Amino acid sequence: MIDYFTIALTHGLIALAAFRLLWRDNLDREDLPVPGEAEQSPKGPEGR
Amino acid sequence: MLDLALIGFFGLLLLMGLKRPFIWVLLYIYVDIVAPQKVGWGIIQSLPLSLMAFAAAFCGWLLLDSKQGSRFTFRQGLILLLLAYCAMTTLMAQFPEAAQVKWDWVWKAMIFAAFLPLTLRTKLRLEAAALVMALAVGAIVINGAMKTVLGGGGYGTLSLLVDENAGLYEGSIISTAAIATIPLILWLARHGTIFKPEWKVWTFAGAFVFACLLIPIGTSARTGLVCIAFLGAFMLRSVKYKFVYAGFAGLALIAAIPFLPQSYLDRMGTITNHQSDQSASTRLAVWSWTLDYAARNPLGGGFDAYRANSFTYHTIETTEVGGNVMRDYTEVTEEARAYHSSYFEMLGEQGWPGLIIFLWLHALGAWQMERIRWRFAKRENGRKSWQYGMATALQQAQLTYLVGAAFVGIAYQPFIFMLVGLQCGLWSYIQRVEAKPAKARFTRPGSEVPKPAEA
Numbered sequence: 363m364i365d366y367f368t369i370a371l372t373h374g375l376i377a378l379a380a381f382r383l384l385w386r387d388n389l390d391r392e393d394l395p396v397p398g399e400a401e402q403s404p405k406g407p408e409g410r
Numbered sequence: 411m412l413d414l415a416l417i418g419f420f421g422l423l424l425l426m427g428l429k430r431p432f433i434w435v436l437l438y439i440y441v442d443i444v445a446p447q448k449v450g451w452g453i454i455q456s457l458p459l460s461l462m463a464f465a466a467a468f469c470g471w472l473l474l475d476s477k478q479g480s481r482f483t484f485r486q487g488l489i490l491l492l493l494a495y496c497a498m499t500t501l502m503a504q505f506p507e508a509a510q511v512k513w514d515w516v517w518k519a520m521i522f523a524a525f526l527p528l529t530l531r532t533k534l535r536l537e538a539a540a541l542v543m544a545l546a547v548g549a550i551v552i553n554g555a556m557k558t559v560l561g562g563g564g565y566g567t568l569s570l571l572v573d574e575n576a577g578l579y580e581g582s583i584i585s586t587a588a589i590a591t592i593p594l595i596l597w598l599a600r601h602g603t604i605f606k607p608e609w610k611v612w613t614f615a616g617a618f619v620f621a622c623l624l625i626p627i628g629t630s631a632r633t634g635l636v637c638i639a640f641l642g643a644f645m646l647r648s649v650k651y652k653f654v655y656a657g658f659a660g661l662a663l664i665a666a667i668p669f670l671p672q673s674y675l676d677r678m679g680t681i682t683n684h685q686s687d688q689s690a691s692t693r694l695a696v697w698s699w700t701l702d703y704a705a706r707n708p709l710g711g712g713f714d715a716y717r718a719n720s721f722t723y724h725t726i727e728t729t730e731v732g733g734n735v736m737r738d739y740t741e742v743t744e745e746a747r748a749y750h751s752s753y754f755e756m757l758g759e760q761g762w763p764g765l766i767i768f769l770w771l772h773a774l775g776a777w778q779m780e781r782i783r784w785r786f787a788k789r790e791n792g793r794k795s796w797q798y799g800m801a802t803a804l805q806q807a808q809l810t811y812l813v814g815a816a817f818v819g820i821a822y823q824p825f826i827f828m829l830v831g832l833q834c835g836l837w838s839y840i841q842r843v844e845a846k847p848a849k850a851r852f853t854r855p856g857s858e859v860p861k862p863a864e865a
Binding site: 372 | 423429433440478531542548553556557604
């Protein structure tokens with residue numbers, strides 16, 4: 363039971379992450395401006 | 411059923427890779443850590459998942475992926491040098507058959523570590539690789555932690571996903587890897603963009619870290635306790651409120667002691683009293699044997715050279731009976747004892763040249779992460795940047811692993827080679843991105859036509 367739960371949880375999260383990556387163009391190249399994200403800047407969105 | 415689910419998951423990621431070939435690299439990371447072919451029971455065991463994922467990852471990169479920004483770093487060269495050296499000692503191994511068996515998985519780990527940084531061209535890829543690594547370790551760790559809480563722990567008795575002391579599924583190894591994963595989890599929770607920092611992510615991360623801390627308890631692996639102590643002390647260096655952190659850590663420790671099982675406390679008590687403990691005595695004996703062996707074979711004896719050892723020693727048991735102290739000397743003879751330390755493993759198997767390359771590879775990694783930290787610490791809000799955070803996390807993870815590695819023979823584990831690969835990727839990424847503005851000054855104005863934004 364625990365085995366099934368942990369496999370479902372972690373594999374589900376990996377699949378969800380991979381699914382989200384499908385729609386992220388900055389996975390493959392960063393020279394395109396990505397709306398709402400300024401990831402190359404070291405000051406980044408965390409500087410808020 | 412389980413087989414179908416795992417194969418389905420593998421197939422799903424293979425399919426997703428058709429749109430984004432980098433997902434195949436992530437798939438290999440997952441397969442190498444979780445070993446789904448061992449988790450399942452039926453047909454999945456006969457499928458060469460690891461080979462399939464590696465072929466997909468490599469061909470995907472070679473044929474479909476852009477190479478823009480891919481760089482070969484010096485440390486990748488060191489990995490290949492170590493690989494070539496291991497190949498040589500395998501050919502001349504003292505125990506050729508055993509050496510061949512170990513070589514069969516070691517070369518894959520090293521090749522992948524040398525290959526991984528070439529694919530880590532963007533920040534998102536670095537993040538994705540770290541995330542999949544953490545979640546894959548999570549599959550083993552969360553499972554083990556839940557079983558520990560429900561009372562299935564003990565040295566060598568905690569059954570993980572796979573009932574086999576192979577790969578990461580061995581108690582001391584998973585304890586070390588679990589503790590080394592903690593810095594990665596914290597970094598992902600703070601700087602993640604795939605799963606953005608919010609209460610759900612922080613709750614999961616908190617539970618995950620707790621699960622990692624439970625693994626050394628569940629497996630009663632003393633190495634894990636040493637790793638926790640090291641990481642706890644080492645993190646003091648990079649936390650903002652040092653006294654608050656130290657206070658909370660101390661309180662957590664005191665609060666945890668009553669909940670620790672007695673068997674665990676008993677075993678941990680043997681750390682200081684190594685003479686009565688066979689496992690610790692063996693370690694010291696194997697280590698001194700390895701030094702002698704390396705003096706006779708300075709170029710190494712090839713994989714599994716420890717099979718040549720055999721020694722007799724005494725363990726001392728002290729008991730108190732009615733005020734009298736009794737000492738029992740027991741003679742123990744053992745043969746073919748494993749190294750119980752990655753450094754002695756390297757020394758015995760790859761000799762002094764191998765050990766030097768190995769130490770060089772790791773020392774250089776820790777140093778490069780430190781330089782990234784310096785670089786960003788100087789900037790305004792630089793300590794809050796993802797680069798500073800990732801360098802810190804990778805350094806903490808690596809050093810924690812290397813501390814644990816002093817007591818377990820895990821020098822060639824794919825987990826540490828993946829960490830090395832991530833470090834190389836981050837280093838090369840920062841070298842490239844940070845060097846851009848300086849180079850741009852030399853281009854003639856107007857010589858570069860700005861590209862239209864593609865949809």
